[in-house]
Amino acid sequence: MDWTLLVVLQILFQPSLSVLFIVEAEQTMYQSEFGGKVVMGCKFFPKPSNPHSDLKVIWQWTNNHVYQEVIRIDNNQEHSASQKYQGRVKLLTDELKEGWAKLQVSNLRINDSGNYQCLVQAAEGTDYKTISLSVKAPYKSVTKYIEKTAEEDVVLLTCQSQGYPESNVTWQDKLLQRHSSNTTTKLTPDQLYKITSQIQVNPSEKNNYTCTFTNDGYSATFHIPDEIPVSYGRSEALIVVLSIAVTLIVITVGVFMYRRRKGTSTKYLDDERDRSVRQQMSV
Numbered sequence: 001m002d003w004t005l006l007v008v009l010q011i012l013f014q015p016s017l018s019v020l021f022i023v024e025a026e027q028t029m030y031q032s033e034f035g036g037k038v039v040m041g042c043k044f045f046p047k048p049s050n051p052h053s054d055l056k057v058i059w060q061w062t063n064n065h066v067y068q069e070v071i072r073i074d075n076n077q078e079h080s081a082s083q084k085y086q087g088r089v090k091l092l093t094d095e096l097k098e099g100w101a102k103l104q105v106s107n108l109r110i111n112d113s114g115n116y117q118c119l120v121q122a123a124e125g126t127d128y129k130t131i132s133l134s135v136k137a138p139y140k141s142v143t144k145y146i147e148k149t150a151e152e153d154v155v156l157l158t159c160q161s162q163g164y165p166e167s168n169v170t171w172q173d174k175l176l177q178r179h180s181s182n183t184t185t186k187l188t189p190d191q192l193y194k195i196t197s198q199i200q201v202n203p204s205e206k207n208n209y210t211c212t213f214t215n216d217g218y219s220a221t222f223h224i225p226d227e228i229p230v231s232y233g234r235s236e237a238l239i240v241v242l243s244i245a246v247t248l249i250v251i252t253v254g255v256f257m258y259r260r261r262k263g264t265s266t267k268y269l270d271d272e273r274d275r276s277v278r279q280q281m282s283v
Contacts, residue, residue: 021046021125023101023118028130032108034137034164034192039092041102042118042129049123056121057091057101062130063114070116071103084111108135110164110191137192139163139213142220146227148203155203157222159211162194167215169197174208181211203228 026041048054058072061082071080071089078091085105092102101120105112113135119128145158159169171179183197197211203225212219 021120021122021127023120023127023129025118025129025131029132029134031134031136034108034110034135034190036108037104037106038108038133039102039104040116040118040131040133041095041100042120042131043099044101044120044122044127045099046124047097047099054123055096057096058117058119058121059089059091059101059103060117060119061112061114062117105133110135110137135164137162137164138216139167139195139218140216142211142213142218144211144220144222146222146229148228149200153202153204154200155224155228156198156200157209157211157224158196158198159220160194160196161213161218162188162192163213163215164192165215166193167195167213169195170212170214171197171199172210172212179209 021044023042023044026043030038030040032038053075056072056074059070061068061070068082068084070082070085071078071091073079073091073093073096078093080086080089088106090104092100092104095102101118103116103118113133116131116133117128118131120126139161140163142159142161145156145160147156147158149156166185169181169183171181173179179199179201181197181199183195186194186196188194195213199209201207201209201224205224207224208221209224210219210221
């Protein structure tokens with residue numbers, strides 16, 4: 001139900017009461033991050049004489065003339081009307097006696113963005129205010145990859161991150177020269193934009209390349225050729241494996257010879273000790 005229409009009708013039929021009762025927004029616009037929490041508030045006055053029985057508070061979400069009730073409290077009974085917000089919203093009921101209707105939304109999602117109407121109805125009258133919420137997701141975590149290509153004089157540099165809203169990606173080297181990139185965008189189930197951006201560079205040219213997600217300025221830097229992974233051809237790999245095997249054999253033989261020599265020395269000392277004892281007994 002559009003509670004805005006209800007308020008208008010009450011103003012028309014009960015003008016004297018409506019003028020006395022006022023609702024004001026704590027602030028008209030809120031911004032918060034994906035996965036975070038926000039508390040939106042509106043203040044109403046005069047305070048109701050009996051907030052537990054004479055007060056009704058309704059918060060509803062609206063966007064493009066679509067209305068969805070989020071939560072309401074009526075006669076001290078709280079009701080969550082939307083499955084979308086189940087387990088994520090609550091009214092700060094302790095604030096009601098101070099004249100505040102505050103809505104807390106946790107684990108914020110991108111589609112929580114929109115307008116929220118705070119409607120308060122008391123014995124003194126009815127009024128409402130509209131508050132805007134914008135949920136964003138900064139491109140904080142930038143992952144980078146370096147791949148060798150079939151061409152020996154080219155390596156592929158890749159930057160990847162996800163956020164909201166969609167962001168451009170710029171590339172520049174240590175001389176601040178811009179490089180054109182191949183950038184693709186995919187929408188995730190959480191309504192975030194997963195952005196992948198790539199450039200090709202010369203692996204033998206010493207340079208630094210930085211990708212920047214322009215929405216928030218988060219970036220990652222590649223140090224070429226220092227960060228290029230070392231890979232071996234078949235013959236080189238075989239040499240490495242054989243070298244490791246030979247080293248292990250040498251160590252094993254050395255340990256065996258040492259233990260054998262130590263065992264021989266111990267037997268010789270035992271024989272000498274026995275011979276000495278026999279000579280003393282014969283005397």
